[in-house]
Amino acid sequence: AQTVTQSQPEMSVQEAETVTLSCTYDTSENNYYLFWYKQPPSRQMILVIRQEAYKQQNATENRFSVNFQKAAKSFSLKISDSQLGDTAMYFCAFMKQNTGANSKLTFGKGITLSVRP
Amino acid sequence: KAGVTQTPRYLIKTRGQQVTLSCSPISGHRSVSWYQQTPGQGLQFLFEYFSETQRNKGNFPGRFSGRQFSNSRSEMNVSTLELGDSALYLCASSLGGGTNEKLFFGSGTQLSVL
Numbered sequence: 001a002q003t004v005t006q007s008q009p010e011m012s013v014q015e016a017e018t019v020t021l022s023c024t025y026d027t028s029e030n031n032y033y034l035f036w037y038k039q040p041p042s043r044q045m046i047l048v049i050r051q052e053a054y055k056q057q058n059a060t061e062n063r064f065s066v067n068f069q070k071a072a073k074s075f076s077l078k079i080s081d082s083q084l085g086d087t088a089m090y091f092c093a094f095m096k097q098n099t100g101a102n103s104k105l106t107f108g109k110g111i112t113l114s115v116r117p
Numbered sequence: 118k119a120g121v122t123q124t125p126r127y128l129i130k131t132r133g134q135q136v137t138l139s140c141s142p143i144s145g146h147r148s149v150s151w152y153q154q155t156p157g158q159g160l161q162f163l164f165e166y167f168s169e170t171q172r173n174k175g176n177f178p179g180r181f182s183g184r185q186f187s188n189s190r191s192e193m194n195v196s197t198l199e200l201g202d203s204a205l206y207l208c209a210s211s212l213g214g215g216t217n218e219k220l221f222f223g224s225g226t227q228l229s230v231l
Contacts, residue, residue: 037222043205045222091160104150104173105220107160 002027002094006108013082014116020067021077021111023092031097034068035105036077040088048090051075053097079113087115119144121210121223129229135196138226140208142189148172148213149191150220151183154205163206166191167213195228203230 013019036048051059092108122141150165162175166185183193209220
């Protein structure tokens with residue numbers, strides 16, 4: 001079974017600054033995907049970024065980038081130039097590859113990020 | 118293109134009752150999965166349906182069931198409600214044809230059991 005750990009329950013950052021959210025995971029799988037999802041007060045889970053485990057290059061999406069360390073089983077999210085709209089809960093998630101049921105996500109407990117004006 | 122639609126947004130029930138939640142996936146998506154979100158347990162996978170068949174199931178009691186219709190819309194049912202079933206129930210859809218897919222979530226149904 002897979003586990004995803006987010007040890008920081010909450011963080012705060014000043015607008016326009018950079019913040020890094022931590023995530024570690026445990027799995028015996030070699031092929032998998034890692035995700036960061038954002039859940040604003042509207043409650044809808046929004047995909048922020050996705051990383052394929054077989055790719056060494058870290059994924060980036062505009063102001064969002066990850067630091068994927070496969071050997072250390074670490075997957076952190078860096079948010080640059082933080083904006084007020086980034087205030088939300090952020091969840092790290094894991095998905096096995098090629099299971100025939102590929103939508104089973106294992107989530108961490110989440111971290112509440114507050115961006116201060 | 119419309120997103121994933123979940124109805125109702127809020128629901129209040131009493132212990133012992135049953136409840137049915139609905140999820141309409143994005144047009145063209147054939148996979149629908151359900152998650153339960155609580156403050157204590159976080160987000161937990163309930164089950165996934167693809168082409169009207171349950172393809173995967175999480176560790177929930179048999180009181181939790183679901184189904185999918187030919188138009189890919191899905192319903193989940195919880196019978197004999199318990200206080201601990203109070204949660205946000207999220208539905209997600211994807212194309213369902215293979216790996217490396219993105220899941221798109223709805224805004225959830227907030228269920229309160231009194």
